[in-house]
Amino acid sequence: MAVRGPRKDSPRLTARGAATRERIVATAADLMFRQGVTATTLDQVVDACGISKSQLYHYFPDKEALITEVIAMREHRMVSFHKPQLDQVRSMRDLERWRDSLVTGHRESDEPYRCPIGALANELSCRCDDARQSLAAVFRKWQGLLADGLARMRESGELDPGADPGELAVAVIAALQGGYLLAETMQDERPFAVALDMALDHVKAHVRTPVANLTRSDN
Amino acid sequence: MAVRGPRKDSPRLTARGAATRERIVATAADLMFRQGVTATTLDQVVDACGISKSQLYHYFPDKEALITEVIAMREHRMVSFHKPQLDQVRSMRDLERWRDSLVTGHRESDEPYRCPIGALANELSCRCDDARQSLAAVFRKWQGLLADGLARMRESGELDPGADPGELAVAVIAALQGGYLLAETMQDERPFAVALDMALDHVKAHVRTPVANLTRSDN
Numbered sequence: 489m490a491v492r493g494p495r496k497d498s499p500r501l502t503a504r505g506a507a508t509r510e511r512i513v514a515t516a517a518d519l520m521f522r523q524g525v526t527a528t529t530l531d532q533v534v535d536a537c538g539i540s541k542s543q544l545y546h547y548f549p550d551k552e553a554l555i556t557e558v559i560a561m562r563e564h565r566m567v568s569f570h571k572p573q574l575d576q577v578r579s580m581r582d583l584e585r586w587r588d589s590l591v592t593g594h595r596e597s598d599e600p601y602r603c604p605i606g607a608l609a610n611e612l613s614c615r616c617d618d619a620r621q622s623l624a625a626v627f628r629k630w631q632g633l634l635a636d637g638l639a640r641m642r643e644s645g646e647l648d649p650g651a652d653p654g655e656l657a658v659a660v661i662a663a664l665q666g667g668y669l670l671a672e673t674m675q676d677e678r679p680f681a682v683a684l685d686m687a688l689d690h691v692k693a694h695v696r697t698p699v700a701n702l703t704r705s706d707n
Numbered sequence: 708m709a710v711r712g713p714r715k716d717s718p719r720l721t722a723r724g725a726a727t728r729e730r731i732v733a734t735a736a737d738l739m740f741r742q743g744v745t746a747t748t749l750d751q752v753v754d755a756c757g758i759s760k761s762q763l764y765h766y767f768p769d770k771e772a773l774i775t776e777v778i779a780m781r782e783h784r785m786v787s788f789h790k791p792q793l794d795q796v797r798s799m800r801d802l803e804r805w806r807d808s809l810v811t812g813h814r815e816s817d818e819p820y821r822c823p824i825g826a827l828a829n830e831l832s833c834r835c836d837d838a839r840q841s842l843a844a845v846f847r848k849w850q851g852l853l854a855d856g857l858a859r860m861r862e863s864g865e866l867d868p869g870a871d872p873g874e875l876a877v878a879v880i881a882a883l884q885g886g887y888l889l890a891e892t893m894q895d896e897r898p899f900a901v902a903l904d905m906a907l908d909h910v911k912a913h914v915r916t917p918v919a920n921l922t923r924s925d926n
Binding site for chain 1: 741742743745748796819821825826828829830832833834839842843846847872876877880881882883884885886888889891892893894897901902904905906908909912
């Protein structure tokens with residue numbers, strides 16, 4: 489019953505076909521975000537898309553193939569959202585602007601405090617190693633965008649030469665993920681802001697302190 | 708078909724009945740931990756327990772009732788594990804011992820880096836408000852155990868009078884949860900240790916600095 493459909497890069501896909509395929513992925517991603525991956529059935533996806541099940545199978549041989557594309561779409565959206573801001577990070581102030589955009593963005597949107605990538609990782613890492621590896625790569629990419637900004641801060645002398653951009657980035661993304669989970673569970677934005685503030689304070693602890701400031705209290 | 712079974716505190720439950728009920732909850736908790744809540748079917752639970760489905764229905768009218776008890780069991784285990792250690796916290800050194808026991812405990816066990824409570828919260832918060840509220844209460848209890856220790860550190864003068872034990876506890880649990888998620892996804896303990904170190908550094912930033920240390924560099 490499950491017919492292997494054309495790959496994304498297949499020349500057999502018309503513009504209309506590509507649009508339908510994209511719509512299926514976006515619909516599945518949204519359903520999986522709102523109710524979980526396992527709780528989302530292919531029947532729900534076809535109903536929400538207004539297509540037939542055979543149309544779905546034309547593009548995706550099975551749910552796993554669809555999940556693979558949902559992860560790829562989430563990675564693409566994460567990069568589209570974070571890269572433009574993180575590529576600008578050259579100072580603590582830039583990093584604070586990124587933090588503010590996350591907190592304010594959620595406050596102004598109807599979206600729940602829930603990281604689409606974190607939610608996929610939590611549900612899939614324990615039982616699908618292919619998905620786990622893909623999601624680990626997404627986290628590494630996210631950390632890399634942040635680490636590049638922190639490395640620029642170190643090069644410019646804002647951060648101590650001993651600061652480790654890679655390790656700081658891991659800590660910041662961990663705080664972000666934990667903040668999302670607590671905020672969603674408690675339906676309260678405070679844990680999200682508190683966790684991000686801790687992460688930024690952690691980076692700030694590596695800001696080079698001018699010698700003048702250290703001795704000022706004794707003058 | 709779903710017959711409402713006796714409640715936990717029902718006098719109708721014999722010692723043997725209570726033991727069977729407990730075994731069902733522990734088995735369901737383990738399956739849900741390893742593969743997720745939605746992915747765990749009642750058929751899998753009865754198979755793993757070696758009981759009949761009607762026996763299961765005798766104790767639990769439906770999956771939701773079983774999930775409620777799984778959450779209660781996870782809360783009980785969290786308190787049993789963390790309370791003895793967190794009740795001893797009176798100094799930074801005590802907090803570091805707690806951190807070390809978490810990192811070492813995972814290193815020496817076969818358990819995946821996965822918080823049973825965080826995993827339940829991630830999967831259930833978005834689609835079951837009763838479960839979300841129960842899990843929010845578990846997180847609050849966990850934060851409370853930690854906040855009590857931090858309050859003792861503040862009372863003894865180790866932490867600044869301005870330190871907020873409740874807010875610090877939220878930050879530490881967020882770091883713990885994010886660390887678990889990254890460690891599980893990357894199959895690497897480092898993000899877990901890095902996140903916990905950030906959290907403890909965050910608490911340490913509120914340790915009262917003796918005046919002598921501040922001025923030592925100028926002597």
